[in-house]
Amino acid sequence: MGKSRGLRTFAMILGPGVLLSACDGPQSALSATGADAIAMEGLFWVMLIGATLIWILINGLIYYVTRVYTGSLSPRLAHGLIVGGGIIFPLVVVTSLLVYGLSAMPEQRAMGDGVKLRITGEQWWWRVEYWPEGADPANPPVAVSANEIRLPAGSRAEIELTAAKVIHSFWIPALGGKLDMFPGRVTRMSLKPLSVGVYRGQCAEFCGQSHALMALNAVVMEPGDFDAWLKAEAQDAAPPKGYAATRGAEIFAQQGCGACHAVRGTPARGGVGPDLTHLGGRTSLAAGILPMDREALMKWILSPASLKPGARMPGYDHLEREDLSALATYLEGLK
């Protein structure tokens, strides 16, 4: 009896601890590094600790009046408890939480003052377009990319969200709150990342078969590095270097990949699938599900649907292994 109770207490203390330790890592609202996520993390802890204290207080009172002191209470005390604990205390708590929560909101919704992004939710990947600071978003974007966003640390980026066919939701927990993306409608948010690093985002609204496989990395860079990166990202693709890469570019053209994919600076102009101009420079492949390396590229081209059920890209299992490998070399070289 004594032993099992000790064990239970131990589990009760350990359980939440184990759960909380899983809240670390690149995709956690509890290791916030963006200004908005930090504000929300603060709100979360205030709520959690406050709710725990109230829970302990209420249960302590119940324990007290049922186990410790079972005599009668004076009507005055009872009345005071009802008015004080039942009306005034909740009123003060709810009002302060409301004021605290509401006063945190304007900052969360502030207009961006730096780079502008437009992110479109597709099944099951992200189309990403960039306008540098001060550019008019009525003009065409300076750079088109996919499945990864890059942001400069320390400034607030303005982000427009929309979707192609079905509703998705854009969420990078370490940087800020989530917002739905609707077909035919533009919603906006802004993010102010504060520390350099790679964070992970995930589509947060069920959008079909491979919804769970629709993720992306957010790479936060020093402002200077970011400017250099954006300049490079706006450039056309580097011409293939070496025999294998050149062979890969030929296969890419022969197989008609360019009907769906754009590689700027080449005849490939398709807009159905992700822009591949600087594919090799990204931190992951196929919307956050694979590493960016030759192995993964070959596996993906061979059979996208076996890695991502329902993927809107045909498999190329008729290609020779050398050809697949050349194709992967070419794509990996598109930095």
Place this chain on the structure above:
Amino acid sequence: MARRQWTSGEADRAEFREERRSLFRITVAPTIWALHFAASYAVAGLTCARLADDGPDVVLMRLVIGAGTLVALGLIVWLGWRSWQQWDASDEGRRLDDQPTSRDRHRFLGHAAFLLSIVSFIGVIYTVLPVLLIGSCL
């Protein structure tokens, strides 16, 4: 079994008329809250959807809602004051209304109206907090 105390028909009717009125009065404060709520959301919604996200339109919208709030709160305070008096209609200094008498019924309706004015007052303040703390439509 308590026996009913019958008074003359005249007095009955007068009493019922008065009680009907205070029965109606207890709904007034929550109704003011509801109207204030609907009007505030309509004004904010129309401004943000049809005019600008920021700037003078929003300032005007906040002023309009602010003025409406002062009117609503003023009315609720007045109603609260009247029902407070109705609740304490006696000169005995006791605020009890638990007897099956017409006087206690009268007081009870005042009591209920008073509590509802407090709830409505808080409701109006909660409704208007976003206008106070959030300065734009964004």
